[in-house]
Amino acid sequence: MIGHLARTTRARRTVSLVVSAAALLLGQLAFGPTAAYAASASACAANPTAANCDHVDPTSGNGVCLQNTWEVSGYPVVPKFDVNYGGGNVPVRVELWWSQTCRSNWARVVSTGYSGYAEVFVWRRSDGAYDRYGHTMTATGTWSALYTNLMYTPGLAAACADDASTWGGCGPDK
Incomplete structure (x- = not known):
């Protein structure tokens, strides 16, 4: 039971990491890279x-x-x-x-x-x-x-x- 719980938690973390990376990539594709703007x-x-x-x-x-x-x-x-x-x-x-x-x-x-x-x-x-x-x-x-x-x-x-x-x-x- 504990082994199954650890595998499930690791799988959730992996899915969460993949979803976060995909969201970041889609944001970059949709909005472009963040530009560094100069001061005044x-x-x-x-x-x-x-x-x-x-x-x-x-x-x-x-x-x-x-x-x-x-x-x-x-x-x-x-x-x-x-x-x-x-x-x-x-x-x-x-x-x-x-x-x-x-x-x-x-x-x-x-x-x-x-x-x-x-x-x-x-x-x-x-x-x-x-x-x-x-x-x-x-x-x-x-x-x-x-x-x-x-x-x-x-x-x-x-x-x-x-x-x-x-x-x-x-x-x-x-």
Whole structure:
């Protein structure tokens, strides 16, 4: 009788463990992995670290991370084909920006005539971490420039842009 009770208890524990694992897996499939979100721009400015600055919007927090900023580098990227302009070479400009206050970089892509989908990336070269933003660009107006969130980069960083199919490029590490 005691042996039967021990086997039943072990079987219940095993079933409970399997059900718990299945529920966890289904939750991950249904809702995706739990994202780690950065602190605020104010926290980044007060104590610049990867934990406080990565993926923070540089314009948030009353623009605290936009104080004492400059463009580190910029270069043209020429799309090979632009369906909106009959296949002409219409460039975009990719820029790498630095916030001295937040010790972080972000990337920006600006249309100089291009309309279509574009992605912009900023890479922290020390560990390969990056932030990316993608959206349909317009030649002028609100969507004529796209930018990434911050990446804390005490070392080298690079800005890149592409259309996820036919054109793309990265600037030099800065």
